[in-house]
Amino acid sequence: MSKKPLILVTNDDGITAPGIRTLIEVMTTIGDVVVVAPDSPQSGMGHAITINSTLHVEKVIIDKGLQEEYSCSGTPADCVKLGVKQLLDRRPDLCVSGINHGSNSSINVIYSGTMSAAIEAGVEGIPAIGFSLCDYNWSANFDACKTYIKSIAKNVLDHGLDSGTVLNVNFPNLDKNDIKGIKICRQAKANWEEEFDKRTNPQGRDYYWLTGKFVNLDHGEDTDEWALANGYVSVVPIQFDLTAHQSIQQLNTWRFD
Amino acid sequence: MSKKPLILVTNDDGITAPGIRTLIEVMTTIGDVVVVAPDSPQSGMGHAITINSTLHVEKVIIDKGLQEEYSCSGTPADCVKLGVKQLLDRRPDLCVSGINHGSNSSINVIYSGTMSAAIEAGVEGIPAIGFSLCDYNWSANFDACKTYIKSIAKNVLDHGLDSGTVLNVNFPNLDKNDIKGIKICRQAKANWEEEFDKRTNPQGRDYYWLTGKFVNLDHGEDTDEWALANGYVSVVPIQFDLTAHQSIQQLNTWRFD
Incomplete structure (x- = not known):
């Protein structure tokens, strides 16, 4: 039996996306790899799961790598559940x-399907990492990410992660030589200033497209936005106990008549 | 101009669900109400948003209440964005x-679309509350929730909420006289033990249904699960800064060679 670690790989852009192909390539250098990923793009799916319809899974061969691969009709969180269970x-x-x-x-x-998969694994008690590159292009260049991904993954395999946490790793859209290193960060306070582009279809019915501009409201130098803007890979430990513990005392002073 | 508070109401079970009709009824007793809710059930959608397809909205009249209502083709988070923007x-x-x-x-x-709507409002800086009854039936009886909902909503209007937090309120499935009151709680540590029910379709292709059993791993008496099991309404303040601050120091000891 193999002594290599077993690594489950998934994503939300779909199993044929260049991003997951790069991730698989790196993971096969450190472990036995099984891929269970959506058969089509799932971006913006948040932490969706498929409870009212059926899931289909097919074993597939996409490249000549050593990994075993399954293409799944579900969401990223579904892929993790199906893979593990x-x-x-x-x-x-x-x-x-x-x-x-x-x-x-x-x-x-x-909003991230990528991170929902990592969180789903974390809920199952499996050390997990989500990786993202700040470049929306399908033809984005992922080469600069490779050595960082390998190093972060090996650290997680060696040290584990605190119970109830997973890592959210983002790469600046820079050449390898321009990346300054890794920063452990907190999540910046930011939001989207959305606008809805209202249009009328040929049948005279109104519809909307969601558009928006990202606004960073947080200028702390310990944030992921600062790290990315300053040429660092950002690593944020995140948790899925959402309790705002600091608010409990105040709420206990309310009177519910 | 009205001095009543303006209240945006949404849900994830769809605009005609009995649960949202009860919530609208209560809200019209304390403010001016606008409903923007999905035109069909969205359960298990997590924090999904619609970025790659169009959104349709229709003004609708569903009952004789004082509220203004819009039925939307999107997710709960979409409904909040569309309503506000x-x-x-x-x-x-x-x-x-x-x-x-x-x-x-x-x-x-x-996994909750209901809570994703509340979180979306929270990200926009709007005080927000998600309400849920521990009864999956469409014909569930929401009567016992009404006075608690009114009291909690009025408290939030009076006191506001800490920045970056929203409330997750759950009701036990009990008659009004059997509910003991409200408990401010933390989120219990729990998970789902999923099983996939594998079947074969008439064309010979395998497919899966996701099934599962909820397992509470946390026996703390300050948790929402304890409150609900002991006859209390649970109120958990939750936050959308997911940073696991307590892990940052440890991660800073790792070597990324």
Whole structure:
């Protein structure tokens, strides 16, 4: 039996996306790799799961790598559940998701299918990391990410992660030589200033496209946005206990008549 | 001009669900109400947003209440964005989501469309509350929730909420006289033990249904699960800064060679 770690790989851009192909390539250098990823892009799916329809899974061969691969009709979170509970013959030592085509820094984490897969693995007690590159192009160049991904993944395999946490890793859109290193960060306070582009279809019915501009409201130098803007890879430990513990005392002073 | 608070109401079970009709009824007793809710059930959608397809909105009349109502083709988070950025003529004083048909306590919060709507409002800086009843039936009885909802909503209007937080409120499935009151809680540590029910379709292709059993791993008496199991309404303040601050120091000891 292999002594290599078992690594589950998934993403939200779909199993054929260049980002996941790069991630698979790196992971096969450090472990036995099983890929369970969506058969089509799932961006903006948040932490969706498929409870009212069926899931289809097919074993596929996409390149000549050493990995085993399954294409799944579900969301990124579905892929992790299916991988862990149904397809893998033992518990994975690590789950990695991405590399996402586009940023999942700061508030983007809550909309992110990439991170929902990592969180789902974390809920199952599996050390997990989501990787994203700040470049939305399908033809983005992921080369500069490779050595960082390998180093971060090996650290997680060696040290583990605190219970209830996973890592959100974002790469600046820079050449390898221009990346200054890795910064451990907190999530910046930011939001999207949305605008809805209202149009009328040929049948006279109104419809909207969601558009928006990202606004960083947080100028702390310990944030992921600062790190990315200053040429660093950002690593944010995130948790899925959402309790705002600091608010409990105040709420206990309210009177509910 | 009205001096009543402006309240945005949404949900994830769809605009005609009995749960949101009850919530609207209560909200019209304390403010001016605008409803922007999905035109069909969105359960399990997590924090999904619609970025790659169009959104349709229709003004609708569903009952004889005083509220203004819009039915939307999008997710709960889309409904909040559309309401705040496009449909409302001023900023709402409160956003309420629900009453969900089914629990959103403990780890369920991360899969919850109901809570994603409340979180979306929170990201916009609008005080927000998600309400859920621990009864998945469409014909669930929401009567016992009404006075608690009114009291909690009025407290939030009076006191506001800490920046970056929203409330996750769950009701036990009990008669009014059997509910003991309100407990401010933390999110219990729990997960789902999923099983996939594998079947074969008439064409010979395998498919899966996701099934699962909820497992509470946390026996703390300060948790939402404890409150609900002991006859209390659970109120958990939750935050969308997911940073696991307590892990940062440890991660800073790692060597990234």
